[in-house]
Amino acid sequence: MFGFPLLPEQASAIASKVDALMLFEVGVSAFFLTMIPLAILGFCIRYRRGNRVDRSNPPTHSQSMEIIWIVGPMALSLVMYVWATRLFFEQYERVPGASRIDVVGKQWMWYVQHPEGRSETNELHVPVGRPVRLNMTSQDVIHSFYLPEFRIKQDVLPGRYTELPFTPNKVGEFNLFCAEYCGTNHSIMIGKIVVMEPEDYEAWLAEKGAGPSQADEGEKLFVQHHCAGCHRGSQTVHAPRLEGVYNKPVPIQAGDEIRFEVADEAYIRDSILLPKEKVVAGYEPIMPSYKDQISEQDLLKIIAYIKSLANREISQ
Numbered sequence: 001m002f003g004f005p006l007l008p009e010q011a012s013a014i015a016s017k018v019d020a021l022m023l024f025e026v027g028v029s030a031f032f033l034t035m036i037p038l039a040i041l042g043f044c045i046r047y048r049r050g051n052r053v054d055r056s057n058p059p060t061h062s063q064s065m066e067i068i069w070i071v072g073p074m075a076l077s078l079v080m081y082v083w084a085t086r087l088f089f090e091q092y093e094r095v096p097g098a099s100r101i102d103v104v105g106k107q108w109m110w111y112v113q114h115p116e117g118r119s120e121t122n123e124l125h126v127p128v129g130r131p132v133r134l135n136m137t138s139q140d141v142i143h144s145f146y147l148p149e150f151r152i153k154q155d156v157l158p159g160r161y162t163e164l165p166f167t168p169n170k171v172g173e174f175n176l177f178c179a180e181y182c183g184t185n186h187s188i189m190i191g192k193i194v195v196m197e198p199e200d201y202e203a204w205l206a207e208k209g210a211g212p213s214q215a216d217e218g219e220k221l222f223v224q225h226h227c228a229g230c231h232r233g234s235q236t237v238h239a240p241r242l243e244g245v246y247n248k249p250v251p252i253q254a255g256d257e258i259r260f261e262v263a264d265e266a267y268i269r270d271s272i273l274l275p276k277e278k279v280v281a282g283y284e285p286i287m288p289s290y291k292d293q294i295s296e297q298d299l300l301k302i303i304a305y306i307k308s309l310a311n312r313e314i315s316q
Protein backbone atom coordinates (compact mmCIF):
# COMPACT_ATOMS: atom_id res chain seq x y z
CA MET A 1 0.00 0.00 0.00
CA PHE A 2 1.65 3.27 -1.21
CA GLY A 3 4.91 1.33 -1.43
CA PHE A 4 4.68 0.59 2.29
CA PRO A 5 4.50 -3.14 2.94
CA LEU A 6 1.92 -4.13 5.54
CA LEU A 7 3.45 -7.57 5.96
CA PRO A 8 7.08 -8.64 5.53
CA GLU A 9 8.00 -10.90 2.60
CA GLN A 10 7.12 -14.58 2.88
CA ALA A 11 10.41 -16.46 2.87
CA SER A 12 9.67 -19.84 4.46
CA ALA A 13 7.44 -22.78 3.64
CA ILE A 14 5.16 -21.99 6.57
CA ALA A 15 4.91 -18.21 6.09
CA SER A 16 1.86 -18.08 3.81
CA LYS A 17 -0.01 -20.48 6.09
CA VAL A 18 0.69 -18.33 9.15
CA ASP A 19 -0.49 -15.27 7.24
CA ALA A 20 -3.73 -16.98 6.19
CA LEU A 21 -4.52 -17.85 9.81
CA MET A 22 -3.66 -14.35 10.97
CA LEU A 23 -5.80 -12.72 8.29
CA PHE A 24 -8.71 -14.93 9.29
CA GLU A 25 -8.34 -13.93 12.95
CA VAL A 26 -7.98 -10.26 12.08
CA GLY A 27 -11.04 -10.58 9.81
CA VAL A 28 -13.19 -12.11 12.55
CA SER A 29 -12.04 -9.45 15.03
CA ALA A 30 -12.66 -6.65 12.53
CA PHE A 31 -16.17 -7.97 11.83
CA PHE A 32 -17.20 -7.83 15.49
CA LEU A 33 -15.27 -4.63 16.05
CA THR A 34 -17.47 -2.90 13.46
CA MET A 35 -20.78 -4.68 14.00
CA ILE A 36 -21.03 -4.16 17.77
CA PRO A 37 -20.41 -0.36 17.80
CA LEU A 38 -22.70 0.00 14.76
CA ALA A 39 -25.52 -1.77 16.62
CA ILE A 40 -24.92 0.37 19.74
CA LEU A 41 -24.93 3.52 17.63
CA GLY A 42 -28.09 2.45 15.75
CA PHE A 43 -30.02 1.79 18.96
CA CYS A 44 -28.75 5.02 20.53
CA ILE A 45 -30.16 7.03 17.66
CA ARG A 46 -33.39 5.10 17.27
CA TYR A 47 -34.30 5.07 20.96
CA ARG A 48 -32.97 8.52 21.87
CA ARG A 49 -35.13 10.58 24.21
CA GLY A 50 -37.99 12.29 22.47
CA ASN A 51 -37.98 10.06 19.41
CA ARG A 52 -41.45 8.68 18.83
CA VAL A 53 -40.97 4.93 18.57
CA ASP A 54 -42.87 1.96 19.92
CA ARG A 55 -41.58 1.30 23.44
CA SER A 56 -44.32 -1.10 24.54
CA ASN A 57 -43.55 -4.78 25.17
CA PRO A 58 -39.73 -4.62 25.02
CA PRO A 59 -38.46 -8.17 24.46
CA THR A 60 -37.01 -9.69 27.64
CA HIS A 61 -36.04 -13.07 26.27
CA SER A 62 -35.11 -14.55 22.92
CA GLN A 63 -34.05 -18.15 22.71
CA SER A 64 -32.94 -17.93 19.10
CA MET A 65 -30.67 -14.96 19.89
CA GLU A 66 -29.15 -16.84 22.81
CA ILE A 67 -28.45 -19.87 20.66
CA ILE A 68 -26.82 -17.71 18.00
CA TRP A 69 -24.51 -15.89 20.38
CA ILE A 70 -23.44 -19.06 22.14
CA VAL A 71 -22.99 -21.33 19.14
CA GLY A 72 -21.58 -18.71 16.75
CA PRO A 73 -18.57 -17.48 18.78
CA MET A 74 -17.91 -21.02 20.01
CA ALA A 75 -17.76 -22.35 16.45
CA LEU A 76 -15.50 -19.47 15.38
CA SER A 77 -13.16 -19.99 18.35
CA LEU A 78 -12.99 -23.71 17.67
CA VAL A 79 -12.09 -23.06 14.03
CA MET A 80 -9.21 -20.82 15.19
CA TYR A 81 -8.14 -23.34 17.81
CA VAL A 82 -8.04 -26.34 15.48
CA TRP A 83 -6.45 -24.36 12.64
CA ALA A 84 -3.73 -22.85 14.87
CA THR A 85 -2.98 -26.16 16.60
CA ARG A 86 -2.55 -28.00 13.33
CA LEU A 87 -0.24 -25.27 12.07
CA PHE A 88 1.77 -25.38 15.30
CA PHE A 89 2.29 -29.13 15.02
CA GLU A 90 3.14 -28.82 11.36
CA GLN A 91 5.77 -26.21 12.16
CA TYR A 92 7.43 -28.18 14.95
CA GLU A 93 7.24 -31.54 13.19
CA ARG A 94 10.64 -33.21 13.11
CA VAL A 95 11.52 -33.70 9.48
CA PRO A 96 13.98 -36.56 9.03
CA GLY A 97 17.21 -35.41 7.43
CA ALA A 98 16.96 -31.81 8.59
CA SER A 99 20.41 -30.35 9.13
CA ARG A 100 21.01 -29.34 12.72
CA ILE A 101 22.67 -26.00 13.37
CA ASP A 102 23.55 -24.87 16.90
CA VAL A 103 22.77 -21.36 18.13
CA VAL A 104 23.91 -19.73 21.38
CA GLY A 105 22.36 -16.43 22.41
CA LYS A 106 24.29 -14.13 24.73
CA GLN A 107 24.16 -10.50 25.72
CA TRP A 108 24.04 -9.16 23.01
CA MET A 109 24.80 -11.35 20.07
CA TRP A 110 23.97 -14.60 18.33
CA TYR A 111 26.65 -17.24 17.91
CA VAL A 112 25.99 -19.87 15.22
CA GLN A 113 27.92 -23.11 14.76
CA HIS A 114 27.51 -25.28 11.68
CA PRO A 115 28.26 -29.02 12.07
CA GLU A 116 30.73 -28.80 9.16
CA GLY A 117 32.91 -26.57 11.34
CA ARG A 118 32.23 -23.01 10.23
CA SER A 119 30.86 -20.62 12.85
CA GLU A 120 29.50 -17.08 12.56
CA THR A 121 28.04 -14.31 14.70
CA ASN A 122 24.83 -12.39 14.07
CA GLU A 123 24.48 -14.16 10.75
CA LEU A 124 22.96 -17.46 9.78
CA HIS A 125 23.66 -18.94 6.36
CA VAL A 126 21.30 -21.67 5.17
CA PRO A 127 20.60 -23.38 1.85
CA VAL A 128 17.26 -22.74 0.16
CA GLY A 129 14.63 -25.49 0.07
CA ARG A 130 16.26 -27.74 2.67
CA PRO A 131 14.80 -28.30 6.13
CA VAL A 132 16.91 -26.91 8.96
CA ARG A 133 16.58 -27.51 12.68
CA LEU A 134 18.13 -24.96 15.01
CA ASN A 135 19.19 -26.29 18.40
CA MET A 136 19.37 -23.23 20.62
CA THR A 137 20.42 -22.24 24.11
CA SER A 138 21.42 -19.10 25.99
CA GLN A 139 24.54 -18.34 27.95
CA ASP A 140 22.87 -15.77 30.21
CA VAL A 141 19.27 -14.51 30.11
CA ILE A 142 16.19 -15.37 28.06
CA HIS A 143 16.42 -14.31 24.42
CA SER A 144 14.07 -15.00 21.57
CA PHE A 145 15.11 -15.97 18.05
CA TYR A 146 12.79 -14.17 15.69
CA LEU A 147 12.73 -14.38 11.88
CA PRO A 148 9.84 -12.14 10.79
CA GLU A 149 10.08 -13.01 7.07
CA PHE A 150 9.85 -16.68 8.06
CA ARG A 151 6.96 -16.05 10.49
CA ILE A 152 8.70 -18.00 13.25
CA LYS A 153 9.90 -17.11 16.72
CA GLN A 154 11.25 -19.25 19.54
CA ASP A 155 12.44 -18.43 23.05
CA VAL A 156 16.09 -19.20 23.76
CA LEU A 157 16.55 -20.21 27.39
CA PRO A 158 19.57 -20.63 29.67
CA GLY A 159 20.02 -24.22 30.85
CA ARG A 160 17.79 -25.73 28.21
CA TYR A 161 17.74 -26.58 24.51
CA THR A 162 14.86 -25.35 22.42
CA GLU A 163 14.49 -26.13 18.77
CA LEU A 164 13.26 -24.22 15.78
CA PRO A 165 12.63 -26.14 12.56
CA PHE A 166 11.99 -24.34 9.29
CA THR A 167 12.47 -24.59 5.53
CA PRO A 168 13.55 -21.40 3.75
CA ASN A 169 12.03 -21.12 0.29
CA LYS A 170 13.45 -17.85 -1.03
CA VAL A 171 17.03 -16.85 -1.74
CA GLY A 172 18.01 -13.56 -0.16
CA GLU A 173 18.85 -11.75 3.07
CA PHE A 174 16.28 -11.46 5.81
CA ASN A 175 16.03 -10.04 9.32
CA LEU A 176 17.02 -11.75 12.52
CA PHE A 177 15.89 -10.10 15.74
CA CYS A 178 16.04 -10.86 19.42
CA ALA A 179 12.39 -10.54 20.42
CA GLU A 180 12.74 -10.75 24.19
CA TYR A 181 13.99 -7.75 26.14
CA CYS A 182 17.36 -8.95 27.41
CA GLY A 183 19.08 -5.93 28.91
CA THR A 184 20.62 -2.58 27.96
CA ASN A 185 21.69 -3.42 24.43
CA HIS A 186 18.77 -5.64 23.51
CA SER A 187 18.00 -3.33 20.59
CA ILE A 188 21.34 -4.01 18.90
CA MET A 189 20.93 -7.78 19.15
CA ILE A 190 20.03 -8.01 15.51
CA GLY A 191 21.46 -9.93 12.61
CA LYS A 192 20.55 -11.41 9.31
CA ILE A 193 19.75 -14.75 7.81
CA VAL A 194 21.28 -15.38 4.41
CA VAL A 195 19.48 -17.94 2.26
CA MET A 196 21.69 -19.30 -0.54
CA GLU A 197 21.47 -21.72 -3.43
CA PRO A 198 22.69 -25.13 -2.18
CA GLU A 199 25.88 -24.94 -4.33
CA ASP A 200 26.68 -21.47 -2.99
CA TYR A 201 26.07 -22.71 0.53
CA GLU A 202 28.49 -25.62 0.07
CA ALA A 203 31.05 -23.16 -1.30
CA TRP A 204 30.44 -20.82 1.64
CA LEU A 205 30.98 -23.65 4.13
CA ALA A 206 34.30 -24.52 2.51
CA GLU A 207 35.40 -20.89 2.05
CA LYS A 208 37.66 -20.79 5.09
CA GLY A 209 39.37 -24.05 4.14
CA ALA A 210 38.32 -27.47 5.36
CA GLY A 211 38.86 -26.82 9.07
CA PRO A 212 37.94 -29.30 11.79
CA SER A 213 34.26 -30.17 11.95
CA GLN A 214 32.23 -29.37 15.05
CA ALA A 215 32.48 -33.02 16.12
CA ASP A 216 36.28 -33.01 15.67
CA GLU A 217 36.57 -29.96 17.88
CA GLY A 218 34.31 -31.73 20.33
CA GLU A 219 36.67 -34.70 20.37
CA LYS A 220 39.58 -32.43 21.31
CA LEU A 221 37.54 -31.04 24.22
CA PHE A 222 36.55 -34.58 25.19
CA VAL A 223 40.23 -35.37 25.70
CA GLN A 224 41.10 -31.99 27.29
CA HIS A 225 38.42 -32.30 29.97
CA HIS A 226 39.54 -35.87 30.76
CA CYS A 227 36.24 -37.39 29.65
CA ALA A 228 38.28 -39.77 27.52
CA GLY A 229 40.18 -41.04 30.55
CA CYS A 230 37.00 -42.60 31.92
CA HIS A 231 34.86 -43.13 28.87
CA ARG A 232 37.27 -44.88 26.50
CA GLY A 233 37.43 -48.24 28.21
CA SER A 234 39.65 -47.31 31.13
CA GLN A 235 41.22 -50.19 33.08
CA THR A 236 40.68 -48.57 36.46
CA VAL A 237 37.38 -46.68 36.11
CA HIS A 238 34.09 -48.32 35.28
CA ALA A 239 32.27 -45.88 32.97
CA PRO A 240 29.86 -46.47 30.08
CA ARG A 241 31.12 -46.30 26.50
CA LEU A 242 29.44 -43.48 24.64
CA GLU A 243 29.48 -45.03 21.15
CA GLY A 244 25.95 -45.51 19.94
CA VAL A 245 24.38 -43.84 22.97
CA TYR A 246 22.89 -40.87 21.08
CA ASN A 247 19.13 -41.09 20.59
CA LYS A 248 18.96 -44.52 22.24
CA PRO A 249 17.10 -45.32 25.45
CA VAL A 250 19.43 -45.44 28.47
CA PRO A 251 18.58 -47.30 31.71
CA ILE A 252 18.57 -44.86 34.63
CA GLN A 253 18.68 -46.00 38.25
CA ALA A 254 15.74 -44.33 40.05
CA GLY A 255 15.73 -45.61 43.61
CA ASP A 256 15.14 -49.36 43.39
CA GLU A 257 13.69 -49.09 39.94
CA ILE A 258 15.10 -48.62 36.49
CA ARG A 259 13.49 -46.28 34.02
CA PHE A 260 14.52 -45.51 30.47
CA GLU A 261 15.30 -42.17 28.98
CA VAL A 262 16.29 -41.31 25.40
CA ALA A 263 19.80 -39.86 25.21
CA ASP A 264 18.99 -36.72 23.24
CA GLU A 265 20.90 -33.42 23.39
CA ALA A 266 19.21 -32.40 26.65
CA TYR A 267 20.01 -35.73 28.31
CA ILE A 268 23.68 -35.58 27.35
CA ARG A 269 23.88 -31.99 28.52
CA ASP A 270 22.40 -32.97 31.90
CA SER A 271 24.77 -35.94 32.14
CA ILE A 272 27.73 -33.57 31.85
CA LEU A 273 26.48 -30.75 34.09
CA LEU A 274 24.44 -32.70 36.65
CA PRO A 275 25.80 -36.26 36.50
CA LYS A 276 24.33 -37.22 39.90
CA GLU A 277 20.78 -36.47 38.76
CA LYS A 278 20.58 -39.38 36.37
CA VAL A 279 22.96 -42.23 37.06
CA VAL A 280 23.17 -44.96 34.45
CA ALA A 281 22.07 -48.30 35.94
CA GLY A 282 25.01 -50.52 36.88
CA TYR A 283 27.50 -47.65 37.37
CA GLU A 284 28.73 -45.74 40.42
CA PRO A 285 27.99 -41.99 40.57
CA ILE A 286 31.66 -41.06 40.26
CA MET A 287 31.48 -38.69 37.32
CA PRO A 288 32.40 -35.13 38.40
CA SER A 289 30.04 -32.27 37.53
CA TYR A 290 31.26 -29.89 34.84
CA LYS A 291 28.83 -27.14 35.82
CA ASP A 292 30.30 -23.66 35.12
CA GLN A 293 33.43 -25.25 33.67
CA ILE A 294 32.46 -25.76 30.05
CA SER A 295 30.95 -22.98 27.94
CA GLU A 296 27.70 -23.47 26.07
CA GLN A 297 29.56 -23.48 22.76
CA ASP A 298 31.94 -26.18 23.94
CA LEU A 299 29.09 -28.26 25.38
CA LEU A 300 27.45 -28.23 21.97
CA LYS A 301 30.71 -29.36 20.39
CA ILE A 302 31.09 -32.22 22.84
CA ILE A 303 27.49 -33.23 22.17
CA ALA A 304 28.16 -33.12 18.42
CA TYR A 305 31.13 -35.43 19.02
CA ILE A 306 29.10 -37.89 21.12
CA LYS A 307 26.40 -37.75 18.46
CA SER A 308 28.95 -38.56 15.77
CA LEU A 309 29.96 -41.63 17.80
CA ALA A 310 26.46 -43.03 17.32
CA ASN A 311 27.45 -44.52 14.00
CA ARG A 312 30.85 -45.84 15.02
CA GLU A 313 31.57 -49.38 16.13
CA ILE A 314 32.78 -49.98 19.66
CA SER A 315 36.50 -50.58 19.45
CA GLN A 316 38.53 -51.61 22.45
Ligand code: HEC
Nearest residue numbers: 225226227230238239240250271275278279280283285287
Ligand atom coordinates in the same frame (compact mmCIF):
# COMPACT_ATOMS: atom_id res chain seq x y z
C1 HEC B 1 35.81 -39.98 36.69
C2 HEC B 1 35.35 -40.62 35.48
C3 HEC B 1 34.50 -39.80 34.52
C4 HEC B 1 34.83 -38.62 33.90
C5 HEC B 1 36.09 -37.79 34.03
C6 HEC B 1 33.71 -38.32 33.04
N1 HEC B 1 32.74 -39.27 33.17
FE1 HEC B 1 30.97 -39.32 32.15
N2 HEC B 1 30.35 -40.90 33.28
C7 HEC B 1 31.14 -41.58 34.20
C8 HEC B 1 30.37 -42.64 34.81
C9 HEC B 1 30.84 -43.61 35.85
C10 HEC B 1 29.08 -42.57 34.22
C11 HEC B 1 27.87 -43.47 34.53
C12 HEC B 1 27.23 -43.06 35.81
C13 HEC B 1 26.48 -41.77 35.69
O1 HEC B 1 25.55 -41.71 34.86
O2 HEC B 1 26.84 -40.82 36.40
C14 HEC B 1 29.11 -41.47 33.26
C15 HEC B 1 28.06 -41.09 32.45
C16 HEC B 1 28.16 -40.23 31.38
C17 HEC B 1 27.15 -40.02 30.38
C18 HEC B 1 25.84 -40.75 30.29
C19 HEC B 1 26.12 -42.02 29.51
C20 HEC B 1 24.98 -42.93 29.28
O3 HEC B 1 25.22 -44.08 28.84
O4 HEC B 1 23.83 -42.53 29.48
C21 HEC B 1 27.66 -39.11 29.49
C22 HEC B 1 26.97 -38.58 28.23
C23 HEC B 1 28.96 -38.71 29.97
N3 HEC B 1 29.23 -39.41 31.10
C24 HEC B 1 29.77 -37.79 29.34
C25 HEC B 1 30.97 -37.34 29.89
C26 HEC B 1 31.71 -36.21 29.36
C27 HEC B 1 31.33 -35.41 28.11
C28 HEC B 1 32.77 -36.02 30.17
C29 HEC B 1 33.83 -34.92 30.09
C30 HEC B 1 33.36 -33.55 30.00
C31 HEC B 1 32.72 -37.05 31.19
N4 HEC B 1 31.60 -37.80 30.97
C32 HEC B 1 33.66 -37.21 32.20
C33 HEC B 1 32.46 -41.30 34.50
C34 HEC B 1 33.19 -40.20 34.07
Ligand SMILES: [Cu+2]
Nearest residue numbers: 143178182189
Ligand atom coordinates in the same frame (compact mmCIF):
# COMPACT_ATOMS: atom_id res chain seq x y z
CU1 LIG C 1 18.43 -10.96 23.42
